[in-house]
Amino acid sequence: MRRLPWGYRVRFSVESDDGGPRGTTTRRRGVAGVTDGERGREFVEGRFDRWWTRFLAKGLDRYDLQNLRDDIGAWEEWCETFAAVGEEHAEHGREAEAAGNATTAGEHFLRASMYCHFGSFAWFVDEGRRERVHRRGVELWERAAPHLDPPAERIEAPHPGGADVPGYLRVPGGTPDGLDESPLVILLSGLDSTKEEQHTRASDFHARGIATLSVDGPGQGEMWYTRTMTPDYHEAISAVVDHVEGVDDVDASRLGVYGVSIGGFYAPHVAANDDRFDACVGLAGPFSVGPASLYRSVSMRDGFLHACRADSFVEADEITERMTLRGDIEDLTAPALMIAGGNDTVIPPEQTRRIAERAPNGELLYYPDGDHVCKNRVTQYRPYAADWMRERLV
Structure with missing residues (x-):
């Protein structure tokens, strides 16, 4: 692994959203550890x-x-x-x-x-x-x-499970370095996000002549209504690639994937299972999602129960414990940039570091004072990641 010059370890601690200890898991539908009336x-x-x-x-x-x-x-x-x-x-x-x-x-x-x-x-x-x-x-x-600018076109990629994968394809007017078509980056959201929220990150690539496709995968956004969170998330994204391979003005042979938070797990998971991806960026993602019941963040616990359509953490844990890169990481042969913040109180930065260290061509961009998804370092990591992706696709 190539570690960037400013990378070093810091002490890490996790707190609950409300600053207190993690509560019990008894709940009404959609509420973890506390009733709606107490909120x-x-x-x-x-x-x-x-x-x-x-x-x-x-x-x-x-x-x-x-x-x-x-x-x-x-x-x-x-x-x-x-x-x-x-x-x-x-x-x-x-x-x-x-x-x-x-x-x-x-x-x-x-x-x-x-x-x-x-x-x-x-x-x-x-x-x-x-x-x-x-x-x-x-x-x-x-x-x-x-x-x-550029305009967005809705796509619906047929999925083997019978539910189409929805997304927004945006192709910039110019291509990088005189290429006939734009390379493509597929943008993956996290636990509580959707394809609609990815417009700001997409703009980084459009400015560099790269097309983007923001999608909702199983358990996310529109697709949640038909497919819940699954350890086989990569199958939906591979179906998306199949769908866009013949799209005009897009060169799907120059293909990247970029994921945020839990999407930072999905991105290397997808690239490890589909060798058509030439580069991978994962922002604040875990090596293993692990039991949903162990997360101390109220919104994360609520989110896992919702994404899994589970009535209890017993059900949710059955799904999330199977979401790990342990059996996939050696197959992540594409260049992989992992980004982590030392003050991330949602996903331990050691989890993201582990992806970078275990991936055959992994590297780590680390901000010791970075919070979850490095929101306090947006002006630094976003252009760096976009340039890094451009270099590998162009």
């Missing part, structure tokens, strides 16, 4: 503190966020309050579209989609309401799609 103002404040930088990075308005923080008194109110703000931005989008201002319309619809996404992404109080807001977010993103 009041203090819990809501904690969510804003934890996700504030993520909200801003995805284009949410600081003034809106401050008002939402003041207005939401309990977790039960979170989903629909966020969605209401999304509808305000959607109205601005319709007005801009009617006036012929396509770029502005796209910006408004995209922002509206993000409010719906963040209203529903880790909220499992009422599945009917969550689904309604999630699907509305997808609808708004697709309203933005033709107005984006």
Whole structure:
């Protein structure tokens, strides 16, 4: 493994989201260790503190966020309050579209989609309401799609399990170094994210002439309705590659995969099981997902139960304990860049380091002060990772 110059180990500790010890696993559907009624103002404040930088990075308005923080008194109110703000931005989008201002319309619809996404992404109080807001977010993103630069095309790749894999393909107008077609990077989300949230990371590649395809895999986003989390995640992504191999303007023989958080596990898992991938980036991913019941983060525990459609951690653990690179890592022969932060309180950085050390062509980009997915080092790791991927695909 080639270790980058600033890489070194730091002491690591894990805390629960609320700063206290991990609770018991007795729960109502969608709630781990605490009932919805106990998730009041203090819990809501904690969510804003934890996700504030993520909200801003995805284009949410600081003034809106401050008002939402003041207005939401309990977790039960979170989903629909966020969605209401999304509808305000959607109205601005319709007005801009009617006036012929396509770029502005796209910006408004995209922002509206993000409010719906963040209203529903880790909220499992009422599945009917969550689904309604999630699907509305997808609808708004697709309203933005033709107005984006580059525009997005929805694809649905046939999957052997009978459920299509949905995604957004975006191909930039120019190609790198005079290539006839753009290389392609497939973007994979984490436990609580979806393909709609990947637009910022996709822009790094578009600026370098590389096409992107953001997808929902089993247990994620739209695909959750038909396929739950599975140790065979790679089969869905291989089906996506089959589907795009003949797409015009895309050179699928120059293929990369990039995953974030649990997606940082999926990316090397996919590349190890499909030798068509030429490069792999994994951000803050675990070598082994392990038992869902051992995670100390409230949102992670909720998320695993939801992704697995499980009523108990006994059921969820049966799935997540089988999600490991232990039998795959030697097959990850493509160049693999793993990125980790020393202050990650969700995925221990030693887990990500282990992928880099065990992969035949692995290397580690390590930020001693980096938090989970290195949100506090975005301006450093994102251009580095995009340049690294470009060098290997071009």
